[in-house]
């Protein structure tokens with residue numbers, strides 16, 4: 356089976372670390388005392404969260420970050436877009452503790468956290484509810500035999516395509532040439548996504564509203580690449596009857 360083939364069954368269980376060094380008492384306290392109020396319980400399968408009720412005040416849009424690491428990018432976006440509700444997922448507890456620390460320090464009230472695998476969170480979001488999604492330096496799985504552990508793969512892209520609004524941006528980054536090839540392949544052949552690139556500077560340079568992440572700061576595998584895809588517009592209802600395909 357070639358690198359192009361995404362048809363093998365991906366693993367159900369999450370690979371990767373959930374815990375690192377023992378948390379300092381202050382961060383452990385944040386996990387115990389602050390996290391519960393910021394971590395919405397996911398509804399039973401088939402039911403969805405209501406983005407309007409996730410936050411204590413009205414929000415203009417919901418943005419999603421998958422694998423936020425230590426949360427510096429998520430916190431930056433929240434601070435610079437105070438009208439947006441941000442929801443991030445990260446199974447590594449030390450990363451969640453670091454984000455909670457930033458939330459406390461910067462007084463951010465527009466962040467919610469799913470401290471676990473992002474896939475059930477995506478399934479719990481309503482269709483067409485997310486205005487922007489970030490997947491930055493996602494997959495520490497450069498080896499070919501581990502490729503099905505990668506987040507960017509057809510089933511997860513299908514799930515994201517469901518929750519993203521028409522024209523929503525999906526931003527990705529990686530410093531690993533094999534990952535970059537893989538992500539481009541998966542996304543370019545997915546019918547719901549369109550690469551918005553116009554010139555080389557678009558993928559070589561980080562836009563101003565895209566702060567550097569902790570992982571990027573120590574990127575070792577090569578030149579980071581920044582990819583912005585757009586969720587294609589869904590077809591109008593009458594196009595479905597005439598048999599056109601799902602995107603325009």
Ligand SMILES: C[S@@+](CC[C@H](N)C(=O)[O-])C[C@H]1O[C@@H](n2cnc3c(N)ncnc32)[C@H](O)[C@@H]1O
Nearest residue numbers: 422423424445447472473491492493568569570
């Ligand atoms: C290489 S790190 C990059 C972290 C951060 N985005 C950055 O750029 O600094 C990849 C992160 O993705 C997280 N991750 C991996 N699989 C995930 C999944 N299924 N759902 C949510 N996060 C995931 C890992 O726990 C890890 O923190």
